[in-house]
Structures are given as C-alpha cells and as structure tokens.
Amino acid sequence: MSTLHCHDKSDALSLSPSSITDLSYGQEVHRRIGTAAGVAVLTLGVGAIIAFSKSKKHYIGITWDADGKKGGIALQADKNEYRGILTALEGVTGKKAVDTDEDAAKKNK
Amino acid sequence: MLEFGHPDHRRRAVAEEAALTNDMVIKMVQGGLPADTIIRTINTAPTVNFGFLPSDLTAISNAKVPEDVFKAMALRHKTVVPVPSAEPVPAKSATPTPALVSVAARPANIERLSAAPITAPTGKGYAVKYSGGSLESLKAGEDLKLFVASEHIALPR
Numbered sequence: 139m140s141t142l143h144c145h146d147k148s149d150a151l152s153l154s155p156s157s158i159t160d161l162s163y164g165q166e167v168h169r170r171i172g173t174a175a176g177v178a179v180l181t182l183g184v185g186a187i188i189a190f191s192k193s194k195k196h197y198i199g200i201t202w203d204a205d206g207k208k209g210g211i212a213l214q215a216d217k218n219e220y221r222g223i224l225t226a227l228e229g230v231t232g233k234k235a236v237d238t239d240e241d242a243a244k245k246n247k
Numbered sequence: 248m249l250e251f252g253h254p255d256h257r258r259r260a261v262a263e264e265a266a267l268t269n270d271m272v273i274k275m276v277q278g279g280l281p282a283d284t285i286i287r288t289i290n291t292a293p294t295v296n297f298g299f300l301p302s303d304l305t306a307i308s309n310a311k312v313p314e315d316v317f318k319a320m321a322l323r324h325k326t327v328v329p330v331p332s333a334e335p336v337p338a339k340s341a342t343p344t345p346a347l348v349s350v351a352a353r354p355a356n357i358e359r360l361s362a363a364p365i366t367a368p369t370g371k372g373y374a375v376k377y378s379g380g381s382l383e384s385l386k387a388g389e390d391l392k393l394f395v396a397s398e399h400i401a402l403p404r
Contacts, residue, residue: 211380229321
C-alpha cells in the first residue's frame with residue numbers, strides 16, 4: 139500500500155517505493171565566471187583558468203502517485219553521491235532513471 | 248607438491264572468479280528459471296559482481312529481468328560473503344548469513360552506493376538540496392537528507 143505524508147512534522151516527505159512512478163536525472167553545466175572574476179582580481183592567470191573550468195549541478199527528479207495524490211520534486215545532489223542515490227532509488231523502486239539530458243539531445247538531432 | 252599463496256587467498260580468488268554477474272542472471276531469466284529461484288541464487292551466491300552502468304541497465308531491461316530480481320541484484324550489489332573456511336561447519340540455519348563484507352578495492356562513494364538500498368531511514372542519508380516541486384512546506388535551496396530504504400523513501404526536515 140502506498141503512503142504519502144507531506145505535512146508531517148518530522149518528515150517533509152515520506153513515500154513507499156511502490157508509489158514512485160518516475161525517476162529522472164539531469165545536470166546543469168555552467169562556467170565559473172563569477173568565481174573567476176573574483177580570483178582574477180588577485181591573480182589573472184588563475185582567474186582565467188577558473189573561467190574556463192566548468193561546474194556541474196546534478197538534479198534528480200522523483201514523481202509519485204500515492205493513492206491518487208500525485209506530485210514530484212527535484213533534488214540537487216552532490217557530484218559524488220548522485221550515482222549512489224540513483225542506484226538506491228532504482229533498486230528499491232524497480233524504475234530506471236531517465237536521463238533528461240540524453241533525451242533532449244536525441245530530440246535536438 | 249608445491250602450493251603457492253595462502254589457502255584463504257586462493258579460496259577468495261576462486262570465489263571472486265565465480266562471482267555472479269549480470270550476464271549470468273540474464274541467462275537464468277532467458278533460460279526460463281522462476282524469479283524465486285533466481286533471487287535465491289542471488290541471495291546465496293558467495294560473491295556477486297553486478298554492474299549498474301547505463302549499458303548494464305539497458306541489457307537488464309532488454310532481457311526483461313523481473314523487477315524483484317533486479318531489486319535482489321541491487322541489494323547484493325558488489326558485496327562478498329566471507330569465504331567459508333576449509334573445515335566444514337555445521338549449518339545453523341537455512342537463511343544466508345546477513346554479514347556482508349565489502350570489496351576492499353571499491354572507492355568510498357561506491358561503498359555508500361551499495362549500502363544505500365539496505366540503509367534504514369534512521370541511517371546517515373544523502374545530503375540533497377530541495378530544488379522545487381510539490382512540497383509547499385519547503386523552500387528551494389533548503390538542505391535536506393534523503394533516506395532510501397527498501398520499504399521507505401523519506402526526506403526528514
């Protein structure tokens with residue numbers, strides 16, 4: 139049986155794995171321009187290197203249908219942990235996480 | 248007769264060579280073995296070496312591996328049951344020992360990955376940031392812990 143408690147004092151969200159309908163994963167890539175500008179004030183070379191480096195944000199999407207109560211959330215995960223979270227979620231739900239970036243790339247072809 | 252290496256090392260090497268893999272599970276599914284039998288095999292295999300990379304998941308999906316079998320694979324992901332000693336030990340119970348030893352060479356982040364499905368909601372959890380969604384009580388950017396267990400997925404406040 140599915141359970142969902144969104145307004146519990148202790149839990150912001152509590153779901154049974156069977157209520158999960160979809161898992162997704164996506165990342166946002168951006169250049170560290172802001173950081174680079176700050177560092178460039180001190181050392182121009184290091185600032186330039188930082189400006190050309192990229193940082194990624196990893197997002198995990200979870201949607202659910204708990205006894206007719208549908209919803210979804212996006213969570214930002216650490217770069218060292220997002221794979222573990224995805225595998226854990228895939229393992230307990232039996233759903234395969236959809237890579238939204240891959241889907242978008244296919245659509246743009 | 249000459250013998251090289253410590254007996255325990257040899258037994259462990261043999262056990263790891265015979266590790267249950269994705270391909271073996273897929274062959275069992277394609278061979279028509281019942282899901283219960285496959286799950287029992289996964290749970291009692293001395294060693295497993297499952298992969299969960301995108302290509303592995305595609306192969307598992309294409310082979311129509313049952314959901315319960317996949318869950319059993321995820322729970323046993325890259326864990327090794329201690330290799331039994333040479334001396335026969337009388338069986339105390341039909342259930343497999345719950346004490347699992349992690350593969351030593353595994354990176355730290357993969358360590359957490361394998362333990363995640365069996366972590367109770369009261370465990371350490373994963374640090375995540377709420378980025379938006381259906382939970383009106385939360386603000387975007389709020390730091391949370393995500394707990395994933397076989398019977399429960401929770402985001403405590």
